[in-house]
Amino acid sequence: xxxxxxxxxxxxxxxxxxxxTAACATTVTGALPWTASAADPPKPxxxxxxxxxxxxxxxxxxxxxxHLIPPDPKTPGARDAxxxxxxxxxxxxxxxxxxxxxMRPPFADGSPQQGAQSALTPAARYRVALAALDQxxxxxxxxxxxxxxxxxxxxxxxxxxxxxSLVLANANARAFFEVILKNTQEGFFADPIxxxxxxxxxxxxxxxxxxxxxxxDWVGRHNERYPNPPVGIGGSTI
Amino acid sequence: MARILPATDVVVxxxxxTGSILAHEMCEAGLRVVAIERGPWRDTATxxxxxxxxxxLRYHIRHDLFLRPAQETVTMRxxxxxxxxxxxxxxxxxxxxxxxxxxxxxxxxxxxxLPSDFRLRSHLTERYGAKAIPEDMTIQDWGVTYEELEPHYxxxxxxxxxxxxxxxxxxxxQPGGNPFEGARSxxxxxxxQQQPYAPTLFAKAALEAGCHPFPQPxxxxxxxxxxxxxxxxxxxxxxxxxxxxxxxxxxKASPQTTVLPSLVRKLNFEARTQCEVIRINKxxxxxxxxxxxxxxxxGEEWEQPADLVILCAFQMFNVRLLLESGIxxxxxxxxxxxxxxxxxxxxxxxxxxxxxxxxxxNPFVASGAVGMIIDDYNGDNFDHSGLGFVGGGYMxxxxxxxxxxxxxxxxxxxxxxxxxxxxAVTDNYPSSYGFAAHGSCYSYRGNAMDLDPTYIDRFxxxxxxxxxxxxxxxxxxxQYLTDRLAEIVQKMGPKQVVKHPRxxxxxxxxxxxxxxxxxxxxxxxxxxxxxNRYLQSWDxxxxxxxxxxxxxxxxxxxxxxxxxxxxxxxxxxxxxxxLKNPGPLVPV
Ligand SMILES: Cc1cc2nc3c(=O)[nH]c(=O)nc-3n(C[C@H](O)[C@H](O)[C@H](O)COP(=O)(O)OP(=O)(O)OC[C@H]3O[C@@H](n4cnc5c(N)ncnc54)[C@H](O)[C@@H]3O)c2cc1C
Numbered sequence: 001x002x003x004x005x006x007x008x009x010x011x012x013x014x015x016x017x018x019x020x021t022a023a024c025a026t027t028v029t030g031a032l033p034w035t036a037s038a039a040d041p042p043k044p045x046x047x048x049x050x051x052x053x054x055x056x057x058x059x060x061x062x063x064x065x066x067h068l069i070p071p072d073p074k075t076p077g078a079r080d081a082x083x084x085x086x087x088x089x090x091x092x093x094x095x096x097x098x099x100x101x102x103m104r105p106p107f108a109d110g111s112p113q114q115g116a117q118s119a120l121t122p123a124a125r126y127r128v129a130l131a132a133l134d135q136x137x138x139x140x141x142x143x144x145x146x147x148x149x150x151x152x153x154x155x156x157x158x159x160x161x162x163x164x165s166l167v168l169a170n171a172n173a174r175a176f177f178e179v180i181l182k183n184t185q186e187g188f189f190a191d192p193i194x195x196x197x198x199x200x201x202x203x204x205x206x207x208x209x210x211x212x213x214x215x216x217d218w219v220g221r222h223n224e225r226y227p228n229p230p231v232g233i234g235g236s237t238i
Numbered sequence: 239m240a241r242i243l244p245a246t247d248v249v250v251x252x253x254x255x256t257g258s259i260l261a262h263e264m265c266e267a268g269l270r271v272v273a274i275e276r277g278p279w280r281d282t283a284t285x286x287x288x289x290x291x292x293x294x295l296r297y298h299i300r301h302d303l304f305l306r307p308a309q310e311t312v313t314m315r316x317x318x319x320x321x322x323x324x325x326x327x328x329x330x331x332x333x334x335x336x337x338x339x340x341x342x343x344x345x346x347x348x349x350x351x352l353p354s355d356f357r358l359r360s361h362l363t364e365r366y367g368a369k370a371i372p373e374d375m376t377i378q379d380w381g382v383t384y385e386e387l388e389p390h391y392x393x394x395x396x397x398x399x400x401x402x403x404x405x406x407x408x409x410x411x412q413p414g415g416n417p418f419e420g421a422r423s424x425x426x427x428x429x430x431q432q433q434p435y436a437p438t439l440f441a442k443a444a445l446e447a448g449c450h451p452f453p454q455p456x457x458x459x460x461x462x463x464x465x466x467x468x469x470x471x472x473x474x475x476x477x478x479x480x481x482x483x484x485x486x487x488x489x490k491a492s493p494q495t496t497v498l499p500s501l502v503r504k505l506n507f508e509a510r511t512q513c514e515v516i517r518i519n520k521x522x523x524x525x526x527x528x529x530x531x532x533x534x535x536x537g538e539e540w541e542q543p544a545d546l547v548i549l550c551a552f553q554m555f556n557v558r559l560l561l562e563s564g565i566x567x568x569x570x571x572x573x574x575x576x577x578x579x580x581x582x583x584x585x586x587x588x589x590x591x592x593x594x595x596x597x598x599x600n601p602f603v604a605s606g607a608v609g610m611i612i613d614d615y616n617g618d619n620f621d622h623s624g625l626g627f628v629g630g631g632y633m634x635x636x637x638x639x640x641x642x643x644x645x646x647x648x649x650x651x652x653x654x655x656x657x658x659x660x661x662a663v664t665d666n667y668p669s670s671y672g673f674a675a676h677g678s679c680y681s682y683r684g685n686a687m688d689l690d691p692t693y694i695d696r697f698x699x700x701x702x703x704x705x706x707x708x709x710x711x712x713x714x715x716x717q718y719l720t721d722r723l724a725e726i727v728q729k730m731g732p733k734q735v736v737k738h739p740r741x742x743x744x745x746x747x748x749x750x751x752x753x754x755x756x757x758x759x760x761x762x763x764x765x766x767x768x769x770n771r772y773l774q775s776w777d778x779x780x781x782x783x784x785x786x787x788x789x790x791x792x793x794x795x796x797x798x799x800x801x802x803x804x805x806x807x808x809x810x811x812x813x814x815x816x817l818k819n820p821g822p823l824v825p826v
Contacts, residue, residue: 025534028279028509032502038284042296068655075660100306102326104693110323114314115747117323155656162654181655189642190295205660206667208602208642211292213486214475215603222435225598225668233290 044234045085045195051092052123056145057130058084063147065184067155075205076198078184086187086196087126087180096123118172122179129176132168133157193234203230240531240539246272249530249544251515251559254339255798256784256805257550258493258501259397262467263809264548265504267817272542273507274532276514276551277305277336282494286342286484288477294641298482301328303343305335309514312554313690314746316707318571324693324701329747331754332482334552337511340752340798341492345481345606345638346457348400348491349795350391350803352617353384353420358680358791361618362628370628372711374683376574376581378790381762381771384420387803390810392423394802395455398491399463399471402426402455416452416611418619431460431474436599436671437610440635443729449612454636455799456607457491467500478639480606490606513540516697518547518563518781527565527781533697545820546812549783556787557582557687557757558702566758566768566777571686571705577768577776579687581756582704583792586631586677586712588720588740591670592732593649598668601640609636615722616794617678627714631677631794633723640667647672649734673727675719677740678794679755682709687757708742716740753797755789760804762824770824772811773804779822782808 026033050058062084071077078084090096098121107119120128137146137157146154160166161177187196189203191211197203203210210230218226247269250261257273264271280286280303296302310333313322334340354361357379362371371377404422405415430453433441441451458474465471474489488495501507515532519541529543549556560566560578569580611634613619622628639645647670648662690703708716720739727735761767764776773788775781784805786797793800815823 025510025512025536026279028502028511029507030502030505032281032499033279034281034284039287039290040285041290042293069660070657072657072660075664095300098326100308102307102311102324104324106692108321108323111316111320111743113316113743113745113747114323115325115327115329117326158655184655185646186295186299186643190299191293194295202642205664206642206646208640208667211290212602213288213292213477215477215600216473216475218600218603219432219434219476221600222438223598224600226600226603233293 042193042233044193045089050088052088052096053084053091057126058088060130060133060146061087063154064158064180065187067158068181068184069188076201078188080198081188081201082196082198083184083187086190086194087183089195090183091123091126097121118175125176125179129168129171129173132171136168191234192232200230200232240541242541242543245529245543245545246270247544248272248546248548249274249542250548250550251530252276252339252549252551252555253337253493253509254334254550254552255341255493256801257339257548258497259802259805260548260550260784260809261507262497262501263806263813265501265507267813268506270506271508272544273509274513274515274530274542275337275509275511277511279337279509279511280342280484280494282484282486282488286486288486291483291486292477292479294643298641299643301332303336303482303484304328305333308696310555310695311701313693313701313703315703315705316743317684318705322690322703322705325746330745330750331752332749333554333752337498337509338493339552342484342494343482344492344798346490347607347796348395348398348402348455348457348799349632350419351384351793351795351800352418352619354618355793356380356382356384356387365618366622366628370622372709375709375711376681376683378581378759378761378766380790381760381767382807387807388420388423390803390806391799393466393806394799396427396466397496397802398457399427399459399465400455400457400491401428401431401460403430403453405452414452416613417450418613418616426455428460428463431456431458431605431608433608433610434599434603434637435597437608437635437637439730440673440726441610443726444610444612444634446729447726449614449726451610451612451634454607454609454611454634456605458485458605458607459489459491465496467497469496469499471495474605476603476605476608478602478604478641480604481638515551515559516562516699518549518559518565520563520565520778525778527778545780547781549781550785553754553757553785553787554687554702556783556785560758560768560783561689561702562699565775565781568688569686571683574683577758577764577766579757580766580768581681581759581790582685582687582706583679583681583755583789584706584744585751585753585792586679586708586716586740587750588675588677588716589738590673590720590724590727591647591736591738592673592727592730593666593734594669594671594730594732596669599671600668601637601645601671604637604639606638607636610634615719625718627711627718629678629680629711629715629794631675631715631719633673633675633719635671635673642667650736673723675716675723676794676796677712677716677719679708679712679792681756681791707744708740713740713742751796753786753792755786755792755797758783758787759790760788761790764826770822772823773808774811774816774823776826780820782812784808
């Protein structure tokens with residue numbers, strides 16, 4: 001009875017659900033739907049030049065993120081950790097275009113409790129804000145770009161953005177500050193396959209061992225520092 | 239026009255925790271079952287293998303396993319005077335997607351509610367008088383008792399293999415367990431997980447404070463286990479990638495590890511994935527469901543006729559499908575009439591951060607539900623006389639993860655960036671700790687769900703709208719719990735303690751829990767409940783609705799053990815009563 005029905009269904013449905021890739025509607029019956037090597041591993045970033053940023057934008061971002069996480073004698077800063085590369089690749093990918101997010105109008109300003117409501121994608125936000133920051137600097141600092149003004153002035157501008165006191169033409173400086181700070185920390189601590197956290201410097205800094213899958217021996221070792229170096233998804237070194 | 243498929247006995251909407259259980263139960267009863275699931279099929283070996291499951295960016299920050307808001311989201315406002323706006327990305331909760339549902343990426347904290355939680359209004363009235371309950375608080379009794387649910391809690395725990403220590407075996411208090419819990423018929427299936435350093439220290443401090451610490455019940459197993467369906471689970475390896483992640487070790491109980499391998503082998507079962515149900519269809523009388531209509535990935539509409547419809551789409555999507563299908567009277571907060579959207583509740587969580595010197599917690603040696611907990615301040619386990627609130631929660635030291643993008647704690651006053659931030663993060667990563675209180679959230683007249691007048695989904699259908707805020711009762715409770723928690727943490731000798739009680743207004747952009755409850759609650763009166771005590775729709779008797787949707791209000795615990803117990807309770811009623819005599823199981 002059940003079997004007969006299955007045949008019936010496969011004849012009605014197979015025609016429509018012919019393609020059984022993960023993206024398509026699929027009928028599952030009788031056994032787990034396994035295909036060999038069907039896993040969906042992450043794609044490591046492609047090496048090479050900037051994918052989203054212009055060289056000028058990339059230069060500003062490298063300076064900016066290096067103030068957010070500056071180098072010290074033990075640990076490199078965000079620039080040498082590859083954070084600008086991480087952000088560039090993220091902006092060139094689904095994150096940059098707000099893929100999968102609810103982007104239907106109307107866009108209205110709400111309360112902070114209602115969450116972000118902007119129609120700007122992260123990629124567009126960087127482009128607009130970096131252009132506005134450039135314009136601001138050239139006006140205020142005799143034609144100089146952000147990357148060419150003294151470091152203390154660079155830091156001061158970031159502080160003003162954080163406070164919300166910097167007014168940029170056509171860009172929300174505070175919203176840009178929030179997103180670049182978030183992306184910088186992501187890039188510093190995400191798995192190295194995404195382009196940042198180069199040589200796992202972020203993980204080594206705090207003592208996070210990364211993608212270890214078995215700590216059973218360590219649960220009972222109270223107040224003892226875990227000694228092993230970190231491991232990434234792509235292996236022990238990247 | 240939808241194309242009509244051959245009829246089946248049962249259609250299950252959503253193949254998550256409850257859908258898997260109900261589909262399995264209905265197959266065992268000999269019925270032909272079609273489960274329709276919006277997301278993809280997911281399996282351990284192909285979707286979360288240990289070779290790359292530990293990816294914080296992909297799974298936590300970019301929400302890889304979750305529903306895409308572009309497909310469906312909700313709008314949110316704190317009260318009826320505001321304009322609701324869509325959640326454009328997820329924040330305070332994370333709607334699941336795909337086979338296994340929330341079971342794939344839950345933490346495995348597996349709690350039973352207290353006996354008094356199930357008769358909350360009666361209990362509080364008996365103990366404190368009717369005046370103790372605020373006028374706009376719409377709490378109700380469930381219509382089912384703890385004693386009735388006990389065998390079904392037991393079934394869900396033995397399905398999962400839950401690791402824990404009983405505190406009350408058939409009425410006798412057991413050392414080492416939770417002395418406040420309702421009576422259990424037997425021990426947990428597996429012993430508690432081994433405790434890391436911080437939970438061990440917390441338990442000592444809690445004992446000194448006169449409280450009763452015990453290991454948190456965990457469905458991340460302490461040892462290998464073969465469950466009631468013959469599925470084999472392995473021991474948890476404390477990888478620290480549990481909540482938001484699939485488990486690569488077969489050690490977290492999920493539909494994948496506990497039900498699905500048995501279910502798919504049944505010849506009377508069929509799953510259709512990547513198919514979104516858009517409506518439950520009714521006959522001309524409006525009193526019987528005739529099946530469902532769904533859309534496949536090609537945008538094609540299909541009608542699946544069925545004799546019995548079981549809605550298992552998770553709380554918010556259950557409510558939306560009921561509203562969209564015109565089943566049950568929509569709730570109107572202005573008149574307090576109607577049942578669909580009524581008594582929407584959530585969870586009132588809060589925390590205490592502590593910064594220590596000369597301690598190393600190795601925060602990454604972690605598991606979703608390991609930890610030492612006290613239940614002294616949950617529900618009505620303590621006297622509320624003179625406190626000015628009702629309700630409570632469990633609290634303690636869990637040890638869920640040390641993931642660095644999410645979990646960097648710095649003392650107050652630390653800048654958000656720069657050299658000082660970097661130093662503070664480095665210094666405090668191994669030696670700081672976040673303790674948590676997990677408080678109840680009772681229901682109110684103003685907290686409700688309906689359809690949004692403005693925002694639509696990809697098919698042009700109205701989105702669900704939630705109107706929610708924390709009320710004074712919950713905020714006072716949260717302050718009280720957080721203060722008690724901080725007193726215990728103080729005994730652990732930290733150099734600094736920072737309290738984070740829950741404050742209003744409710745913020746939908748900050749993750750709290752995915753414990754959305756109510757909206758089509760169970761009860762004894764069709765005027766104030768959408769479902770009878772067997773989770774059967776009062777209005778459409780061949781429709782049963784699973785999930786926390788049925789909770790009249792939320793208790794101070796995570797919901798899933800109760801969701802699982804109710805699923806088995808309903809399945810038993812269907813198998814032993816409904817199938818013999820289809821129709822209302824409780825006379826209207
Ligand atoms: C991050 C996270 C952590 C959690 N941790 C815990 C915990 O530690 N302890 C605890 O008790 N609980 C926890 N939970 C909650 C737990 O996951 C849920 O209580 C449980 O999964 C609910 O079961 P359900 O069957 O009602 O819904 P789900 O398991 O979510 O299943 C619903 C299914 O229906 C599908 N669906 C929805 N709409 C449609 C439609 N229109 N058509 C077809 N299919 C549809 C969904 O894709 C999904 O697969 C957690 C949840 C999350 C998200």
